[in-house]
Amino acid sequence: MFGSNGDAFFYQTLIDVANNIVEAIRLFRENVRTLEKKEEYAEQIKALESKGDEYTQLLISELNKAYYPPLDREDILQLAGKLDDVLDGVESCATRIVYIDQPTDYLIRFADLLEPLGKHLRDAFIALQKQDFTTIQKLCVEINMLEDEADRLMRESVGSLFHPPVEVVELIKMKDIYERLERLTDAAEDIANILEGMIIKYG
Template sequence: MLFNRAKDRVFYQTLIDAAANLVEAMQLFRENVETLEEKEQFAERLKELEDKGDDYTHLIIRELNQTFVTPLDREDILQLAVKLDDVLDGVEACASRFVYFRVHQTTPYLIQFADILERSAKYLHEAFIALEKRDFSTIRKLSVEINLLENEGDRLMRESVGSLFENPTDPIELIKMKEIYEKLEGVTDTTEDLADVMESVVMKYA
């Protein structure tokens, strides 16, 4: 049986490119929440990156349908691509909420969430580079770091939502921010889900 190494490269490179696209999105999100002064422009740019992420996912699916022998199990490749897309969808949805919820002021919690997500995205990008090299020990270390950041996200969500109820004055504002904080925590959960898929791949091939 012949193995098409060029096709292998297509799968790995597309996943790496999709992860790099995610890093760019998270960096934009962090810039956005520093002031929220240009949230409409940032939301548009994040939507463009989300569309680009969709293109990467569709390319992976198309290649899976056209390739007989894949470098990893088809289900694993598809799961990795879909989870990457889910993370990007989640952060783009948060940026959109700033616009249609009319959130005009940032908070220390938003900035902390953005920092967690940016660091998680960078670790994911490194992990996909390591995956092509079959550097499984690096993937394990990065997965631990991502799990720690997800735990930090859990703590941050409890603190941020709790702070809304300390001295509530505007119930509408409370509802808006509560949803955004919970949505951001959900994105950190998805990054952990993706790291877990990567770890399952490592267990299978190590």
């Protein structure tokens, strides 16, 4: 059933969800540069997160009505869930950054890393609609590499909070944000793993 007529809704909605993530990451990256309007950015990103929830519910609703969806139901559900995890991660970090006074070099580096990550996810779903498995595979490799980089960045950023040690409340706040940022890259890697499994299944 892969790529059959009448399947455009599922592919396009997954692309729309990924585009929503790209926009949330763009706002997050703008925000951490100065943190001058962090409350406004947090509200905008929260609106995108709510929009993402609507996409997820729409996907599930249409999946329940579809006799022959273009992809395995489990694959669509897993992709929708992990995309939601990525967007939730961006939103939760934006919410917590409201309580941070100054941007750190590590926040900026994380935001710079997230930008290509989001675009790779979007491009992977565009390629999925075209059944361009070669492109999907290349993008999955890039996503995995960025997740590895995020792992290293998380270890380095958390370590910086102890050497030299910072004030306890600040340590708790920043450690939480750094770890959340890394976890959302884990969710992106999970999406890449699902897509790689689909390449084997459908390719």
